[in-house]
Amino acid sequence: MICKIVDSPIDITEWMNIFESKSLGALCSFTGIVRSESRGQKVTHLEYHTYKEMAEKKMLQTVSEAKNKYKVSDLLIVHRVGTLQVGEIAVFILAASAHRDAAFKACRFSIDRIKQIVPIWKKEYGEEGAVWIEDCPVDITQDASS
């Protein structure tokens, strides 16, 4: 189980082979990349801010929930913060399991869960100025580890 918040570019090839492969079976990865357009506006760059100590704690909670819910053998979450250009990787998730169903579900769960409970904020810079993206007001009733 690895959870990391980094402020330098994410090199997928560095992470893709992180897990010992002999007993894995299935690997599912998710990569989130900064798009050149958002909400109909041209994006020049993004700024990701974080409450780092809490974010790392909530990422650990996320992988531990995923591990309890699905039979995954290992899970990695790397999230980048700071200034990101279009085409750069903001988040990378890797779920390993003996079976594909668990790998897919754990990976999907993790990215969805990050968006619910991990304190990271995105400010989008575009032609018409900068705007905080407010995807999800935290619903504290949804936070309890299930």
Add this chain to the structure above:
Amino acid sequence: MICKIVDSPIDITEWMNIFESKSLGALCSFTGIVRSESRGQKVTHLEYHTYKEMAEKKMLQTVSEAKNKYKVSDLLIVHRVGTLQVGEIAVFILAASAHRDAAFKACRFSIDRIKQIVPIWKKEYGEEGAVWIEDCPVDITQDASS
């Protein structure tokens, strides 16, 4: 859209960055790795056989179905055949989309669909001899592109 059957090792890092990233948003990958155990038996190696011309055709059908069903911008399927050792990659799938939901669904659909319609066979070699794995008798009523 790339579909390939190869008989040499699959290098994920070669494929992971294949799509132009500026407008992507979400990438979901699936990697299938030969496990050291199967059906309670220790596996020494696998042999993948294929009906290559038809398999490539059915892989193209798979990506085209995935593209019709989900809003994916691009899709890659690479399947290896021949003799594979434990820990080696048998299949790699990459789905690119503006949104994560489509990327996950297209990737999952593709691996499931491959197992339904692409003529590839796996022979497992273990301590107690070799056995053809028969995951899925082809149901021709399920073949029609939907």
Add this chain to the structure above:
Amino acid sequence: MLVKVKCFAWAYEVTGSDEIEVEMKESAKVSDLREILSQKFPKFSGRMESIAVSINQEFVGEGAIISSSDEVALIPPISGGL
């Protein structure tokens, strides 16, 4: 007519060859092919139903008509992917 039939996976092991030639009457159907093969290779017994048949790289039903120029194949249950 003489029809060439590709044999994959354990169908290859049953027939002993990756391509066999089968003598059939004109306009024979897939169901006829199954019957001929079952008689010629008793080891298909009880397993013939699990085999799918393709003509020119498309899966076909029992009523499909085979012509001598077709690319016919026996497709045992598949197991691609992980």
Add this chain to the structure above:
Amino acid sequence: MLVKVKCFAWAYEVTGSDEIEVEMKESAKVSDLREILSQKFPKFSGRMESIAVSINQEFVGEGAIISSSDEVALIPPISGGL
């Protein structure tokens, strides 16, 4: 008591600081904190409800009691990931 409150994202822009000090009565609750901040920073008006509050890096409800040694933070709607 004096409580330190971390301000993230646009909460930082509203208060003008990444950490502010708030004077509160002993055993004050999260709901009290909101009230004090809304008065002190009128720009929170209409947006305070969308902020979650954490104490010692856990999200807490309105009735949670704050002590001066707690690490308190204002968490506007989050938008991590892609």
